[in-house]
Amino acid sequence: MRRITRLATPVAAALALAGQLFAGGFYLVLGNPDASPEARKLNAVLTIKADGCHDPTGAKLTATAFGIVNGERREIPLKLDALTSPGMFALAQQWPAEGRWVIRLVARNGEQFTNSLVTAGPNGVDRFHDKADHREFTAADVDAMLR
DSSP states (O other): OHHHHHHHHHHHHHHHHHHHHHTTOEEEEEEOGGGOHHHHHTTEEEEEEEEESSOGGGOEEEEEEEEEETTEEEEEEEOEEEOSSTTEEEEEOOSOSSSEEEEEEEEEETTEEEEEEEEEETTEEOGGGOEEESSOOOHHHHHHHHO
16 A cells, blocks of 8 residues: 555656646637637637637737748738627738748737647648747747748
């Protein structure tokens, strides 16, 4: 019995700490604009929801497109439309159809920070293979996704 207690105690402690690691998280959920009539009216190619254990009404989101067109690097600030659902935004295509693009989404909510990189090209936005992190992505991160 003593051996079971000795093994169970560290496992229980690790599980308790793991729960605290994920509590209070802040992240972005990328969605299909076809699921939202409001986003469809805005001709959105992507919906973004600020989510986690926080008040989503305080989330501030910005977006920038980085691309290479005809060998020339381009950077375009993007306009996001806030949807009626708190913390939900729609992104319409504001970058040229030609070339390869990476969209950087940056979200802040008070002291919380998260950002995501998502590729876009002639076939639309690839919301299934985004790269997300709580550290700010660098130009090298963007360049790696553009390759």
